[in-house]
Amino acid sequence: MSSVEPWSLVPIGNTYLWYAVYALILYLLLLGKQFFNKTKKKQVWIIRLFLLCVIISFVHGVLIAEYYWDWKLLVRNLMVFSMPITIFAYSSPLLLKKTFSVWLKYGLLLFPFFLPIIDSEAYGRYLVPLSILLLFYPRFPLNWKMFAIAVIIFLVISAPDSRSNVIKFIVPLSISMLLFVKGRFLKIMAVIGSWLLLGLPFLCFVLAATGIFNPFDMSEYLAGVSDEAIIINDEGNEQSLLNDTRTLLYVEEITSALNNDYWLFGRSMARGYDTVSFIEFGNETQEETGRNERPSSEVSVLNIFNYFGLVGVIIYFLVFLIASNSAITKSNNDYSKLVGLYVAFRWAYAWVEDFSRFDLNYFFLWIVIGISFSTAFRKMTNREFELWLKSILGTKRWIFK
Numbered sequence: 001m002s003s004v005e006p007w008s009l010v011p012i013g014n015t016y017l018w019y020a021v022y023a024l025i026l027y028l029l030l031l032g033k034q035f036f037n038k039t040k041k042k043q044v045w046i047i048r049l050f051l052l053c054v055i056i057s058f059v060h061g062v063l064i065a066e067y068y069w070d071w072k073l074l075v076r077n078l079m080v081f082s083m084p085i086t087i088f089a090y091s092s093p094l095l096l097k098k099t100f101s102v103w104l105k106y107g108l109l110l111f112p113f114f115l116p117i118i119d120s121e122a123y124g125r126y127l128v129p130l131s132i133l134l135l136f137y138p139r140f141p142l143n144w145k146m147f148a149i150a151v152i153i154f155l156v157i158s159a160p161d162s163r164s165n166v167i168k169f170i171v172p173l174s175i176s177m178l179l180f181v182k183g184r185f186l187k188i189m190a191v192i193g194s195w196l197l198l199g200l201p202f203l204c205f206v207l208a209a210t211g212i213f214n215p216f217d218m219s220e221y222l223a224g225v226s227d228e229a230i231i232i233n234d235e236g237n238e239q240s241l242l243n244d245t246r247t248l249l250y251v252e253e254i255t256s257a258l259n260n261d262y263w264l265f266g267r268s269m270a271r272g273y274d275t276v277s278f279i280e281f282g283n284e285t286q287e288e289t290g291r292n293e294r295p296s297s298e299v300s301v302l303n304i305f306n307y308f309g310l311v312g313v314i315i316y317f318l319v320f321l322i323a324s325n326s327a328i329t330k331s332n333n334d335y336s337k338l339v340g341l342y343v344a345f346r347w348a349y350a351w352v353e354d355f356s357r358f359d360l361n362y363f364f365l366w367i368v369i370g371i372s373f374s375t376a377f378r379k380m381t382n383r384e385f386e387l388w389l390k391s392i393l394g395t396k397r398w399i400f401k
Contacts, residue, residue, distance in 0.1 A: 015072070022079040022358050032089025043326070044373055046318050047084050053308050053315055054081045054269075061270030069285045070270040073295050077269035077307060080358050084319075087370030093377060093388055096367065100392045103129045120158050124165025127151060128360040131169045132368060135338045136389050137176040144393055148173075164353045168361075171345055175338050190328045190337040194344035198321055201301070201351040208247070217244040246299060246352065248277055253302045257309075266309035272296060273306050300354035319369065320347035327372035335385045336378050339371050 061074040090096050111126060124131070133140075134148060152169050159165060178186050207213040256274035257263040267273070272295040279292050286292055296303050304316045320343055327340025346354065346365055356362065371377050380388070 018358075019075060019079065025358075026079060026082055026085065029085050029089050032092075032095060033085070043375075044087065046315070046322050047087055047373075050312075050315050050319055051082070051084055053312050054078070057081075057266060057269045057307055057312075060266075061268035064268055065270045067289050069289060069295075073272065074268070074270035076358075077356075080356055080362065081269065081307070083358065083362055083366050084369075086363060086366035087373055090367045090370040091374035091376060093374075093380075096371070097388060097392055100129060100133070101394075104392065104394075121162045121165070123159055124155055124162060124168060125359060125361055127155075128168070128364050131172055132342075132364050133389075133392070134169060134172040135176050135342055136179075136335060137173055138179045139386055139389055141390075141393060167349070172342055175341055175345070178338060178341070179334060186334055187328065187337055190341045193341050194324045194328055197341075197344035197348040198317075198324065200348055204351070208250075214244070214247060216246040249297045249299055249302060252277065252294075253297060253299075253306060257305065262309060263305075264309045264311060266305070266307045266312055269307045271306075273302075296356060298353055298355060300350035300356050303356040304350075316350075317347065320344065323369045323372035327378065331378035333378075333380050333382045333385045335382070335389075336371065336380070339368055339377075343368055343372050 058074065058078050061070070061077075065071050065074055090099070107126075107129070114122075114126065118126075130148065130151060137145065137148060140148065152166075152173070155162070155166055155169060178189060181189060204213075204215045208215065252275050253273045254263075257267070259274065260267065272293040275292055275294045278294045280286065285295070296306070301313060301316070304312050308315070324340045324344040324347075327336045327343065331337060331340075346368070354361070354365070377385075
């Protein structure tokens with residue numbers, strides 16, 4: 001429910017309720033560490049390093065917090081960025097199988113009841129677990145294949161302005177097509193694809209910063225197409241699919257970091273970034289604190305940069321690099337390689353969107369990273385992984401060994 005709460009047309013709970021729920025979930029995840037193979041601690045050193053970075057930022061935040069809003073943001077971010085502990089519990093195929101099965105059994109059934117009270121932007125966020133399973137689409141039974149395609153068509157038609165939701169379904173579906181590539185060629189393609197996705201954001205950033213090419217401002221390069229890429233959004237207004245909604249966020253965040261000299265280690269999880277474009281009349285936070293700050297942005301990597309600085313961004317990148325490389329080059333099955341490629345995509349997409357929230361989207365990001373690090377998943381043969389998948393979809397019984 002927290003995945004759709006920001007887009008709910010009616011109030012769902014309050015801050016204290018959700019924080020209590022988040023704390024309970026984190027506690028249960030800590031209990032789930034019993035499923036983690038303690039002999040493989042060295043493989044997740046980078047996760048522990050990122051969590052150390054979170055603790056340091058939290059302590060920094062405690063020292064500089066002045067207002068209620070600082071403390072509220074600090075506690076919220078502590079919970080959000082503690083979510084990497086997910087990987088310890090979900091390195092277990094058994095626990096992940098049960099989680100997927102419960103969501104498919106109950107989560108999908110509840111979805112129609114939420115439709116009248118949530119904005120279309122929330123549809124894809126609610127259905128995130130299904131998008132992850134699309135990585136294995138060719139192995140779906142026919143009824144699940146038809147259902148998955150129907151869901152994608154539904155998202156395209158019902159929420160055409162929610163480009164991110166459609167992308168997060170189309171990309172894993174596209175990656176799944178690599179299952180038709182046999183033998184070592186799949187591994188070669190996964191390695192090349194992952195390195196391209198991991199390196200592309202840095203290249204695009206340099207090109208944009210030097211004024212050579214801005215990938216966010218496609219209307220400048222597709223002038224003849226921009227007039228045709230118009231849709232009607234939920235408010236009934238015309239909206240171009242080529243609108244640049246990201247360059248401004250980068251400019252403001254980087255300017256704030258340079259002006260306040262926190263570009264290396266971050267501003268702490270208690271503070272946002274200085275803004276000129278998002279000053280809101282009547283905004284409680286801005287009026288009470290006297291600061292023109294925005295607590296977070298829509299771009300994941302900018303939030304990492306704001307709270308943890310350049311050091312945090314490098315550590316965060318290493319999480320994705322090591323996870324992707326482990327899944328692709330150190331696994332016995334093709335499915336783990338697809339997961340590794342998807343992890344690389346999520347790093348690239350973190351430069352475009354991927355809200356840093358305590359929701360299914362961020363939760364399942366750490367689950368796929370957990371799969372990448374999990375020796376239990378990587379040791380599976382193709383046949384064993386297929387049996388695990390079919391047990392989730394209810395077409396086979398899978399016995400945990």
